Amino acid sequence: MPKTPQPEKPERRPRLAASARRAQLVEVGRLVFAKRGYEATSVEEIAERAGISKPIVYEHFGGKEGLYAVIVDREVEHIVARIAEAISAGSPRERLEQAVLVFLRYVKERPEGFAMLVRDAPASKRTGEMPALMFDLADRVGTIFTEQFRKAGYEAKSAPIYAHALVGMVAFVGQWWTESRKPPPAETVASHIAALAWMGLRHLPRTPTPLAAPKGPP
């Protein structure tokens, strides 16, 4: 369902219908928030880049936080839908690799969206340090893992650790990958990561034991 393919070149600043203006502001806001971070972006800059004046932003979104919330929400919908589709069919191994691949492609195609999801959120809706999405994702993966662990006779309690490890590595590699100067193709990166995770999980000892006694400082 395309969002009314209105060309976004308001050079002569024609009046826009309310829905079109909203869409435009969401798009512009995404870029600005991604570049500056929440605290450092000003409503003025967004309005300016959209070719309009501040009060319009307030009319449509109620303020800075309102706009931010809408943008993040859409971004989350977007990526969650894509991942959900990716893991909807195939062998576990395939689903893993597809999920990683889809995530990486998302990061590449919408770097600003990804940046917003990784960056600082407004103080009002921050639990810890990380924006909630990544942890949400990790939690979902965690439930899947817990079930699989139970089936395979592993300690279900440790599943969340592996879930977070997986999400963390994908997210971090994604960040590095987009900012890298000569990035390898997404498929290559995805297959490496999936291989690492898959082989790691496959050959996991039933109960990993710490190797060495804690070493005191010399």
Added chain:
Amino acid sequence: MPKTPQPEKPERRPRLAASARRAQLVEVGRLVFAKRGYEATSVEEIAERAGISKPIVYEHFGGKEGLYAVIVDREVEHIVARIAEAISAGSPRERLEQAVLVFLRYVKERPEGFAMLVRDAPASKRTGEMPALMFDLADRVGTIFTEQFRKAGYEAKSAPIYAHALVGMVAFVGQWWTESRKPPPAETVASHIAALAWMGLRHLPRTPTPLAAPKGPP
């Protein structure tokens, strides 16, 4: 070399020697920056929590960014030294596990310091999105990996991917772990992560091949 064990209870606000005041401001600043993020912290709040007034901060550090830079620098020194020590001896497997363990302990002992390293940096010294430290760390790991990969006959070019994957998973798990309500002991988490990474690397196919052809959208 202890930093002049001055007790940090300026309840009656005695005058402090310059070095002591600097130390105190670094400590207070660490907490405030970690809690609020760079943009949202005010010099005023730091001064207030230290029991002094703003101009002192400016005399000692030249401003907000100056203080921030000093704090980050110390934090980086701290963690890099600890990790360097952890990987200074032992079998590769032991060094891996020790590095992870030391990192996790650092995260637990100095959650505010870790938060600063993961949080947004001031716009002036930001390359991409992530503060530089994590990428620095990943790069160092990357050089080690590249060498080992070459020795073992793997494609050296893909080593950075695995290096970043490792760092990313540790960092993300660390974040989740500190904010978790019932965190398992560091040793447990470390051994799980190390096992995942180790087994994953150990059983890596020489050249991971993408499983499926890219799927177009339906």
Added chain:
DNA sequence: CGCGTACCCTACGGGGGCGTAGGAAACCTG
């Protein structure tokens, strides 16, 4: 053409934060 509606603007109040000017108060030294 007159008029209502939808879209948009300039202009301002209010607040907060960075950084500095200029001086006070404690402490040290002789």
Added chain:
DNA sequence: CAGGTTTCCTACGCCCCCGTAGGGTACGCG
């Protein structure tokens, strides 16, 4: 206790930004 040094303070200028008040300007419809 006089004079210098170190530490610290109050008070302010300035700029930026959020959010709003109150009013313009196009466009459709009778």
